[in-house]
Amino acid sequence: MYKILIADDEQKIREVLREYAEFEGHRVVEAVDGMQAVELAKQEEFDIIILDVMMPRLDGFSACKEIRKLKQTPVLMLSARGEEYDKLFGFEIGADDYVVKPFSPKEVLARINAIIKRNKQVDAPADIVCFEGLEINFTSRDVKIDGVKANLTPKEYDLLFYLVRNKNIALSRNKLLEEVWGYDFFGDDRTIDTHIKMLRNNLGPYRKYIVTLRGMGYKFEAD
């Protein structure tokens, strides 16, 4: 049983996909636009998210980007035939697959199953990382210090996750700004220092893993 989020403004499409998905025993949640999809994706854990490209309020691409900031839930995009440029863009944006309308529901379900299977397999072993008593769970997005859940802010999670994903790699402030804050952030370099400070405070004894590289940036150092 998979939990599936279907976001499309056309009720008919939602209905037909829901029918097929429920026939296979999956649970379906519906969203009528991109905004709602992002909201739901934030709140709950889905096995896959299906996004229509053309939606009111927030389009599928933007919704996908937004969701990818927080979760690695697989995304399948739906769009009208012939938008080849969009198709390519869809892959670059981090979508896992792409289906063209009008589609066969069977095909969509087959792709859903394939994507989820792939994701479950690939991500399962690398899900949680530990460094002594510091436990980082990328999927559920939490961090435990000696078994106790740390209360990190979103930025702190993002920063820690990026550092850990790139452990033992020297990361300049610019690189961090670009990767964690986004290429469109035009703020101060030193903002990072403050967030590093707060992150260190929250990591307690494991603050030692975050190493300052003077004149350069920071690094998460561990084997």
Added chain:
Amino acid sequence: MYKILIADDEQKIREVLREYAEFEGHRVVEAVDGMQAVELAKQEEFDIIILDVMMPRLDGFSACKEIRKLKQTPVLMLSARGEEYDKLFGFEIGADDYVVKPFSPKEVLARINAIIKRNKQVDAPADIVCFEGLEINFTSRDVKIDGVKANLTPKEYDLLFYLVRNKNIALSRNKLLEEVWGYDFFGDDRTIDTHIKMLRNNLGPYRKYIVTLRGMGYKFEAD
């Protein structure tokens, strides 16, 4: 650059895919039937294998199964439109994606890139150079002397890194100033001497690699 195996009995299809793939800088190997594809897949390592479903001697599904017994190389299947049953079967058999003929080569390439990127999630090896007990890690930005971490200042790192990257090349003070200090540095030549001194002190027994070129500059000399 990816290494791609294309298996299809139609020469035209192989040609058009090869053309697009090579345009993107990939290397292509062709097979005209399933048997040949399996043979090649056994012998060489590919980043992705593209299999047509309908092929003489051994069909794409059987070839995929055969290949999957030995390797986890991602597989993309090609097949004539409307073979929906085949499509489902294709995913279950372990194919990573499925494209229906007639396809757009661009779409196929986009899918190829997406699949490979997904599978290539292994992190690149660190950039490390050793000279006897002197270990220089460019990626994590640290230097070890007989296994013990050296504590270099930023300038010392930069200077050492530049020297090592240009080992066995005579580097004038001007060149060093320009490359390590920057074109906008208007200080004294002799500043370098001081930094070379400190660097040598920090390198312990391996100070010998930094050679003075009288009347010229310095050089990192090693094989």
Added chain:
DNA sequence: TACATTTATGATAATCTTGTGACAAGCATT
């Protein structure tokens, strides 16, 4: 060997960087 050059070294003051606390703006919730 003696001399002229060039490089190595030690000391030091000026300069840069970072860690930190304070604070205000932004945002969602109440």
Added chain:
DNA sequence: AATGCTTGTCACAAGATTATCATAAATGTA
């Protein structure tokens, strides 16, 4: 509107780094 939480910016002190200079040592040459 009030509250609480998160974020980005700033200023300042502590400390590390750097450039410079004077002097010693080394090198090459006549």
